[in-house]
Amino acid sequence: MAVADDDTDGLGLRDHSLEQALLGSILTTVPDALIVIDMRGRIVSFSPAAQRMFQYAEGDVLGENISMLMPSPDRERHDGYIDHYLTTGERRIIGIGRLTSARRRDGSTFPIELSVGEVETEGRRLFTGFIRDLTERQQAERRVADLQAELAHAGRVTAMGTLAAALAHELNQPLTAIANYMEAGRDLLEGDGPVDRDMLREAMNESAGQALRAGEIIRSLRESIKRGETMRQSEPLRGLLAEGAALAFIGIDSRGIDMDVSVDPAIDRVFVNRVQLQQVVINLVKNAVEAMQDSPVRILRVTAAPATDVPGKVEVIVADSGPGLDPDMSRTLFTPFSTTKARGLGVGLSISQTIVEGHSGRIWAGPSSWGGTAFHFTLDIAED
Template identity: 45%
Template sequence: MADPLSDLWRVDTSDFQDSDSLQSILTSILRSVPDAMIVIDDSGVIMAFSLAAETLFGYKASDVVGKNINCLMTETDRVHHDQYIRNYLVTGERQIIGIGRIVEARLANGDSIPVELKIGEAAIGDRKLFTGFIRDITERQANIHRISELQAEIGNFSRLSAVGTMASAMAHELNQPLTAVANYLEAARDMLDAPSADDLAMVQEALTAAAEQSIRAGQIVRRLRDYVSRGELDLRPVDLKAVIDDAVTIAKVGIDGPLARVVVRMEDPEVRVLADRLQLRQVFANLIRNAIEALSETETPQIWIHTRHADGETAIQVRDNGPGLSEELIHSPFDAFQTTKANGMGLGLSICQTIIEAHGSTIEVSSQPGAGAAFTFTLRTAIEVTE
């Protein structure tokens, strides 16, 4: 019987006199390919398991060949994987093939680790084979998380320094007008104890002066508020997919329990947008993490990130299939200090709105009870200049 994997490999077989020689080549490849490699058939059964896969998962090839691939998955993906294959075979719609994504893998010892999964396919007669290349990204995620923590610490230190400077400036700037208001009002009060015609005229002047100083104090507060809200953006062309991938990784850090499946569907996976990379990543991380937490009790938690392009802009939507926004949030979701989380501050969506508006756009939300929530915004598409 011919080796079912032989057609999977584009190898010049003219120098091989028998199938044993070809099998030796294929076996050598399975033992030498640097990333873990697993081949399954269209029913999800494992047909080949590379040496690197043995090292990564802790199984021998003989332990898993012939078993369904879901034995290497966590509960979240295991219950849905066979259905994903059936859907693809029926509809032809690719959700991961040729695209890749980050998933959780289950090891022989029961532990789970984050891995980057890329899948290719091959047709053999009427059947399809799928080859998965798996790379452990535990260290990468740890580094990203550590960098994110350091950036947060630097950001917090900068904000605290700015708050201290601002508080000092406000105290200095507001001291004069507020002191003047108090003095004018105290003088007017004293003159009203036994007012004469002249005293009433002076009271009127004192109240007018107090009103002027109160207006001046208001102008100082508005000027400081405008300065804080304006901020500084480092706008430049950024790879949107890379930003989304980083944000998905960051959003999942520290989440206990099953994680929602994040599906990224980009009209152009190589699109670049004009944005401040760090701030845009913060927007995606906030929206994705909010969705993950909202989906904690959803039976089949999924998050979709869609992008499409028109008229020099890239429209972006982050949507989930959760319970939708609560009554507290549905009417004014972006107001600061609104939260239904026990440990939340209610600033995540407000920060998202501030960042998106600083990019010259707006963020909108639509939600129906039991049908999830969708956040939509646009960014300017970066125009590549060619010489």
Template identity: 50%
Template sequence: MRICAIPLKPGTLAEELGLLIDGATNYAIYMLDPQGYVTIWNRGAERIKGWTQAEIVGRHFSVFYQPRDIAADKPAADLVRAAAEGRLEEESWRVRRDGSEFFACVTMTALHDETGALRGFGKVVRDLTEQKAAETALARREEHLRSILETVPDAMIIIDEAGTISSFSAAAERLFGHVEADVIGRNVSVLMPEPDRGRHDGYLADYMGGGERKVIGRVRLVTGLRRNGETFPLELAVGEALVGDRRIFTGFIRDLTERRRTELRLQDLQSELIHVSRLSAMGTMASTLAHELNQPLTAVTNYLEGARGLLDDPTPETLALAREAMEDATAQSIRAGHIIRRLRDFVAHGAVSQRPEPLNLMVEEAAHLALIGARAAGVRVVTDYSSTDAMVRADRVQIQQVLVNLIRNAIQAMADTPRRILTIATCPVDDHMQVTITDTGGGIAPGVADRLFQAFASSKPEGMGLGLSICRTIVEAHGGAIWATALPDGTEFHFTLLRADLDDIDGG
């Protein structure tokens, strides 16, 4: 293969080489003699270092070094090293004509003639100040971000398209019990219990294939798996980003263990408070209940005493009367038993369990208990139950507690009024059933109306103001609402309960 050289006129090559060197304005290109004095200086060197060719040619290159480097005799050492090794490359600080410093990439090459004698040195210098500043700023931002991620309570995990973990924050280490080195490069499913572990890669593949967004951009409650095999509840939010042509997913994770424990404790305390409220309600009704129970028990005693007297000298007529007395005693004992059963059910401290219940029957049972002694107090009761015996999803004991509280409050509100009419009504409202208790009492005190359902708000001198607050807690826990309406001659209390779906009824 022949290589054809293009003939050049004398001096042309040197001129074109000079033009090429001067055109490289982003690089300081210059030459030194063997002792380090500048002999050639391009325009890039003028722009970067600040000296013109006339000012710098003939001066020693040590003027480009920092004072401390000059004191350490670094310029001479660099010449010796470049001559010995043939080439020197480094990144270090240099000085401009105005005394300012810049970070430079320096290449010094030893130049020899045909005999091997040292002719001087060629130097190429590139200003890296802006690049160094950008790298430093980036490093600082990364360090700042790393310090934030190491101190925030939420764990952060980054995975790639295949589910492989590429970043595992300090909070994630504390949360899952793994150190970052152990999980980097492993599939994120190692942090999940079954069946999520076996399904995760399939979910990810479906999404990458254009499937539905089930996790991205949403907050979900899921279960995590610690290194020791313990499972725990967590809140997961996943974000998606494109880095070049790669897709990454960042998961932010919050441990819900303490929150769940607190919620369970609050539920226990709430259940205990509701139970105490039932006992308190029974305490306020104690005298009325004692009177109501005393009537059937006294009747039973009288009937049995009479029957025993008739049996002292039995005849067909006395036996018939004794039998009738025994039947009456049985009826009265059953009546007392009903009262005791309602009390036992009402005061029962069982677990909260919402199930489909017939609303009208539930209201009627509670009314029987709450209205004990109402007739003797001159209260006339009017009922207006819905014609559709709708089912509601409720904890029967708790909702009956609401009913007893509202009915007893209504009776007390009418204690000093001449007209005493209590109305109990049920009716459907959209997907709820509504219960309304109406009295003809003196109404709600203006100072209490705005905070009627708040704890410790009461218009009764001896009241603690917990009854209506507990009623609101119970109703809202059932997905309903409770409110009061002022009337010209009384008050209406309303509350709603969700209707039970047919599936709930069938499943119940």
């Protein structure tokens, strides 16, 4: 029996060693980072993928608070998140997951997908976090979006050419008629004899009638274009805003920016075209970051709440702590090719306005709480 017991113990040890080796192999090769923390938020395990992702060696972070890997404001709030969960049992992240941002050793931030689990072992409660770096995926999505934008641009150029040809064809006749009637009226006025008022009145009436006809042609074409409705569907608003903001941060220096995305719990889903609305968010967030480039305090807030003036609408606000709007520039803010940027084309806000208005919303700008600029736009709330 003693020999059998010894053999069993030895087999158990070998099985345990095999499990440990297998676990180590998995953690070494899996692309997602694994971080384990205790109830106080202290790091107790830091996988090789996490070391590569965050540029820290395991010895640099063990025993440190997990908040060191977070940008503001999550860094300051994290311990409060844990305390809130331990006190109330309310799950805001655990078992749910979220899109957020993380902070590398050099201070740069990057978008991540975070999944958090919970385990109790030997009377000790631990939290496991699997982290996926979304940079490459979003860069690929961005490249696809850019390609789609180029194709759409080519389509718009073709459509504009067709529209121009249609306008030239349709407007040629009334404009020619107007020119002929006006020339006839001028000849009547310049004649030596008395002015034939009836003929002059007729020429003016015909000119006015042809001008109205030209206006009707333009109005008809504009309505025809408007009927080409944007393909929309129900989308989760918080995910849309968070992903749009994360896309905007790719390739720009986000160090020192206090950024947060906040959506009123009363708002769940909106009726939008996801790609187009994320383009609006990208444009506005990038503008905010560029505006705050030289600001001593860099605060960026993306918020959403039910619109107070129009039922069935949500109001989204992208606010910054930059220098604010130039009064002269504010009058032409959404005019195409109007910009103060040395390398800008001045079409981002114009495109954003076109997209928002295509979604039956409106967009406007005003001062933010920190003296910077706040861009507001409205969207339709998706019906259940």
